[in-house]
Amino acid sequence: MGGYFQRQLAVYVEYHRDPRNTAMHVVGILLLFTGAVMPLTLVNVPLFGVEVSLAVILALPVLLYWLLLDIPLGLGILATSVALFSIATTVAHQTSIAMMWSICGVMIALGLAAQAIGHKVFEGREASLFTFPSHLFLGPMFVMAKLFIALGFRRDLAAILAPVPANSLSTR
Numbered sequence: 070m071g072g073y074f075q076r077q078l079a080v081y082v083e084y085h086r087d088p089r090n091t092a093m094h095v096v097g098i099l100l101l102f103t104g105a106v107m108p109l110t111l112v113n114v115p116l117f118g119v120e121v122s123l124a125v126i127l128a129l130p131v132l133l134y135w136l137l138l139d140i141p142l143g144l145g146i147l148a149t150s151v152a153l154f155s156i157a158t159t160v161a162h163q164t165s166i167a168m169m170w171s172i173c174g175v176m177i178a179l180g181l182a183a184q185a186i187g188h189k190v191f192e193g194r195e196a197s198l199f200t201f202p203s204h205l206f207l208g209p210m211f212v213m214a215k216l217f218i219a220l221g222f223r224r225d226l227a228a229i230l231a232p233v234p235a236n237s238l239s240t241r
Contacts, residue, residue, distance in 0.1 A: 074138040078214065079229050081207045084188070084197035091215060093187030097180040098208050099153065104176030107157040107169060124154060135210060141223070145213045 085091055109124035116126065132150060136143030161169045188196045197204045214230060217223040 074210070075226070075229060077138075077203070077207055078211065078226065080201065081197060081204055081211055082230050084192065084194065084204075085211060087187075087191040090187035090191040091212070093183045093191070094208060095212050097183035097187070098212055100176045100180030100183065102150070102209075103153045103157050104173045104180060106154060107161050107173045107176070110154065110158040110161045111169075122154070122158065124157065128154075131206060134206065138210060139214075142210055142213045142217065145217065146209050149209075149213070 085094065106124035106128065109127060110122045112123035113120040114123055114126060115121075128150065132143070132147055135146050160172060164172065184196060188194060211230075214223060214226045218227045218230060
């Protein structure tokens with residue numbers, strides 16, 4: 070799926086050129102994921118004789134999709150997801166239900182706000198999600214690709230994600 074993923078990423082990056090918007094996406098995606106899975110960590114389902122959180126069961130298809138798109142980035146997201154599942158589980162199990170839902174609501178609201186501000190203020194355009202709903206699943210891949218590039222890995226993706234030069238004729 071490498072070619073498919075790179076084509077999707079090339080379209081996605083056109084809506085995410087400003088580094089401040091990228092930073093807002095890092096914050097937003099982490100908050101949205103953690104907030105969304107938090108209440109689901111309270112529900113356990115028996116699976117092959119083991120109790121598994123509903124959060125993990127529902128996240129598995131998208132985690133597999135990310136692995137199919139790009140194995141190294143997918144593994145990075147999987148590792149990050151484990152950490153975020155742990156945080157969400159800890160918060161959900163150490164607070165009251167009312168407090169957990171409050172934290173969940175705040176995290177989701179802040180995550181959405183970070184994404185909206187990133188696009189409106191720093192990109193000057195609507196989020197790509199409205200034009201391409203599949204971009205909901207590309208955000209984490211984009212953020213992980215940026216991290217891999219910053220760490221000196223994935224030079225193959227660096228050209229796709231390179232910032233537009235200041236003197237270019239950008240569509241912004």
